[in-house]
Amino acid sequence: MKTRITELLGCKYPLIQGGMAWIAESTLAAAVSNAGGVGLIAGGSAPIDYLRDQIRKCKELTDKPFGVNIMLMSPNAEDLAQLCIDEKVAVVTTGAGNPGKFIPAWKEAGIKVIPVIPSVALARRMEKAGADAVVAEGTESGGHIGENTTMCLVPQVVDAVEIPVIAAGGIADGRGVAASFMLGAEGVQIGTRFLASEECQIHPTFKELVIKAKDTDNVVTGRYTGHPCRNIKTKFAKMLASGEKDGSLTPEQFEEVTLGSLRKAVQDGNVEEGSFLCGLIAGMINDVKPCKDIIEEMMEQAEKLLAK
Secondary structure, three states: OOOHHHHHHOOOOOEEEOOOOOOOOHHHHHHHHHOOOEEEEEOOOOOHHHHHHHHHHHHHHOOOOEEEEEEOOOOOHHHHHHHHHHOOOOEEEEEOOOOOOOHHHHHHOOOEEEEEEOOHHHHHHHHHHOOOOEEEEOOOOOEEOOOOOHHHHHHHHHHHOOOOEEEEOOOOOHHHHHHHHHOOOOEEEEOHHHHOEOOOOOOHHHHHHHHHOOOOOEEEEOHHHOOOEEEEOOHHHHHHHHHHHHOOOOHHHHHHHHOOHHHHHHOOOOOOOOOOEOOHHHHHOOOOEOHHHHHHHHHHHHHHHHHO
């Protein structure tokens, strides 16, 4: 499956792994890159020394292209932007903001810049700012979300820009990949499916929740804080949603209660206080496999469907 994305990124398959905070580290990123996709290390708000170490570990584990995801609302975004230049990272994806001020320096350093966008307007702004491609991410995704669906967002973004578009949100098998290509995308970003990969370093409880999830085991919390997130429906997530709905949790209390909750989910498997961020497609995921098997099965299925 050769597209402008495989040419741009120098990869076998037009697939990038989602930059999931606290989840996407060197082991997972390298496994995805070695399997023919492009793995990402999540920047989040992690210390710069830790991220430098993760980038260097990834270089030891793969000689294929990989990238870093930068959450622009993070307090250390500027330091991380410079770290990507210093460490000669091949690809940077961005979320939660406008990376316009960083793009010239990244481009000068030879870094491919791919912002994640929730709207046509931001896609156009990113193209004008010099982005190499954009990820059009629908509300089906796990973690921080916009309101437009993948099915509606992707074709509108494809029609609005000349640069390649990568579809994200609700893609976990070859049918989702093929559908994305029919909408005009030239690549896909996969997050939730890789939670149930052998190389993903999350707590076993997190993987078990993903595998056992039904189509309705999902809830969005935090809309009234301005930072809505999609989670697996646990007792903690339902408490947050209820407190938001009936006003028993103020936005300030919500932020206080959820502080550190993602780490508690990823590292501790703490279902009482952890936020298990996960996409709507989890109901389709029923087993844990190596990244190589996931990617090859997905792409083989997509190729057969598109050939029809």
